[in-house]
Amino acid sequence: MSESSAPAVEFRSVHKNFGQVHAVDGLDLTIGRGETVALLGPNGAGKTTTANLLLGLLRPTSGRVAVLGAAPGESIAAGRVGAMLQDGGLMPGVSVAALAGLARDLYPRPRALSDLLAEADLTPIADRRVDRLSGGQAQRLRFAMAIAGDPDLLVLDEPTTAMDVEARQSFWAYVRGYAARGTTVLFATHYLAEADENADRIVVVAGGRVLIDGTPAVIKAAAGQQRVRFTLGDGDLAGLDRLPGVTAVDLRGPSVTLRTTDAEATVRALFLGRDRVPDIEVHGVDLEDAFLALTR
Amino acid sequence: MFTLLRLEIRRMLTDTRFLILMLAMPIAMYLLFSTIFENTPPVDGMPEAVRDMISMAAFGAIGAALMATAPRIAQERTNGWLRQLRIMPVSGRQVITAKVLAAMAWGLPAIVLVDLTAVIAHGVRLPAWQWLAIGGLLWLGTAPFAALGTFLGYLTGGDSAFGVTYGIYLFLAALGGLWMPVRILPSALQHVAVTLPSNRFAELGWRIAGGGSPSGLGAVVLAGWLVVFVALAGLFYRRSNALR
Numbered sequence: 001m002s003e004s005s006a007p008a009v010e011f012r013s014v015h016k017n018f019g020q021v022h023a024v025d026g027l028d029l030t031i032g033r034g035e036t037v038a039l040l041g042p043n044g045a046g047k048t049t050t051a052n053l054l055l056g057l058l059r060p061t062s063g064r065v066a067v068l069g070a071a072p073g074e075s076i077a078a079g080r081v082g083a084m085l086q087d088g089g090l091m092p093g094v095s096v097a098a099l100a101g102l103a104r105d106l107y108p109r110p111r112a113l114s115d116l117l118a119e120a121d122l123t124p125i126a127d128r129r130v131d132r133l134s135g136g137q138a139q140r141l142r143f144a145m146a147i148a149g150d151p152d153l154l155v156l157d158e159p160t161t162a163m164d165v166e167a168r169q170s171f172w173a174y175v176r177g178y179a180a181r182g183t184t185v186l187f188a189t190h191y192l193a194e195a196d197e198n199a200d201r202i203v204v205v206a207g208g209r210v211l212i213d214g215t216p217a218v219i220k221a222a223a224g225q226q227r228v229r230f231t232l233g234d235g236d237l238a239g240l241d242r243l244p245g246v247t248a249v250d251l252r253g254p255s256v257t258l259r260t261t262d263a264e265a266t267v268r269a270l271f272l273g274r275d276r277v278p279d280i281e282v283h284g285v286d287l288e289d290a291f292l293a294l295t296r
Numbered sequence: 297m298f299t300l301l302r303l304e305i306r307r308m309l310t311d312t313r314f315l316i317l318m319l320a321m322p323i324a325m326y327l328l329f330s331t332i333f334e335n336t337p338p339v340d341g342m343p344e345a346v347r348d349m350i351s352m353a354a355f356g357a358i359g360a361a362l363m364a365t366a367p368r369i370a371q372e373r374t375n376g377w378l379r380q381l382r383i384m385p386v387s388g389r390q391v392i393t394a395k396v397l398a399a400m401a402w403g404l405p406a407i408v409l410v411d412l413t414a415v416i417a418h419g420v421r422l423p424a425w426q427w428l429a430i431g432g433l434l435w436l437g438t439a440p441f442a443a444l445g446t447f448l449g450y451l452t453g454g455d456s457a458f459g460v461t462y463g464i465y466l467f468l469a470a471l472g473g474l475w476m477p478v479r480i481l482p483s484a485l486q487h488v489a490v491t492l493p494s495n496r497f498a499e500l501g502w503r504i505a506g507g508g509s510p511s512g513l514g515a516v517v518l519a520g521w522l523v524v525f526v527a528l529a530g531l532f533y534r535r536s537n538a539l540r
Contacts, residue, residue: 018540055383059539079385088383089376093307105299106386129310142380149385 006069014063025208038195082151107149136167304398322356356406369449370457
């Protein structure tokens with residue numbers, strides 16, 4: 001396969017053991033050029049190990065990892081990958097602009113310094129010493145360094161961990177802005193909303209393997225479903241569990257929640273069987289629920 | 297790569313501990329020693345003001361080479377900067393080379409400032425070739441200490457690096473005859489002194505200032521330490537960066 005048509009990321013039955021611990025346990029994953037993919041999973045799911053395998057910081061126990069059609073180390077050395085590590089640091093004692101400038105100097109096709117600083121909203125603090133940055137500012141500088149070389153693949157390992165809600169939202173705006181250029185982006189997160197809002201594909205991992213892989217909508221559907229809620233009043237519970245699509249019936253106070261794989265059919269049947277269905281609501285399951293259902 | 301070297305050099309300017317200990321201390325100690333021993337008769341053809349100048353220039357250069365490497369490397373191993381560099385298009389060899397060159401670059405002002413102080417405070421005058429030979433040899437001779445600092449940076453942790461390195465630094469200075477001449481040390485310690493890189497390092501300058509040429513044995517001892525420290529630095533660097 002030629003280099004330019006090779007997938008951005010390819011894991012083939014990758015295992016990574018630390019002693020008795022199977023951190024990555026038979027991972028198969030292909031990410032095409034231009035995709036924005038979230039690696040979603042709870043702590044200990046193997047996300048960081050996966051990112052480190054991808055960046056050549058770890059060697060797989062078995063299996064094959066390829067990045068942009070080459071070994072991870074080769075693609076890094078060629079300056080085609082930019083990354084924010086979870087445990088990556090900054091050089092103390094220099095300014096924001098100096099460190100962004102260093103990153104530019106290391107990559108073969110650097111972007112303009114003014115663009116980098118502007119894109120990560122660092123222009124107002126360009127002269128500030130790196131050791132005097134807030135957590136959010138430091139992450140933005142790491143982001144600027146990651147995109148300094150106009151990489152074909154951008155890897156972000158839980159980039160918003162140290163940020164407050166506001167900083168997190170603006171950070172993702174920078175990332176989306178950058179992804180819109182056509183760069184492949186892979187980010188690891190355990191924030192479900194981040195995956196939902198910022199990825200066009202979500203790969204749920206748990207126990208070091210892919211649990212489910214698809215668009216945010218597919219993930220939600222796979223986790224089951226939608227919820228139909230209404231007030232039961234003095235009506236009868238009997239038969240609700242036999243309505244089309246219903247997988248679970250949950251009675252809480254006066255209200256009943258039906259979990260269903262086909263909300264439309266369930267609601268239609270509900271109305272056929274009853275005179276009144278007061279306070280009826282239909283919800284899609286949010287990703288949080290989907291995630292909990294999937295990794296349970 | 298050039299930007300990395302430039303930043304490595306420039307950032308030391310923001311490190312006050314480094315500037316005080318490596319640049320100001322040797323000057324202060326030079327003024328102290330050279331004044332106390334001002335009336336000592338010349339030994340080996342060298343007035344005390346010249347001997348002390350070389351001792352303290354060597355002291356400063358060793359300090360700069362050690363302190364620009366060991367605590368830095370240990371700190372950056374802890375804070376993740378060295379890890380960040382590993383995922384950028386720069387090799388580990390280039391990263392270490394930049395550190396060693398930056399450490400040696402800081403040896404230069406350490407040497408020159410003490411020399412200037414000697415010229416100003418004690419009117420020390422030497423022929424131009426002696427100034428150049430002393431400065432040049434002392435500068436090149438910092439290489440083993442930069443290698444030692446690199447080794448200590450990978451051996452120690454972020455918290456202990458400065459203390460361990462400073463202890464070794466003072467040991468090398470005291471026993472190497474930088475603070476007081478080796479000949480007034482107890483005889484058992486004199487045998488230790490001549491095996492130390494610090495002693496053989498300063499000896500390069502003492503010999504030139506005394507009108508002689510560097511000792512062949514001294515150069516061999518210094519080169520031997522360089523080989524040992526480079527090997528240890530390489531070993532611990534690889535251990536720290538081994539792909540698991």
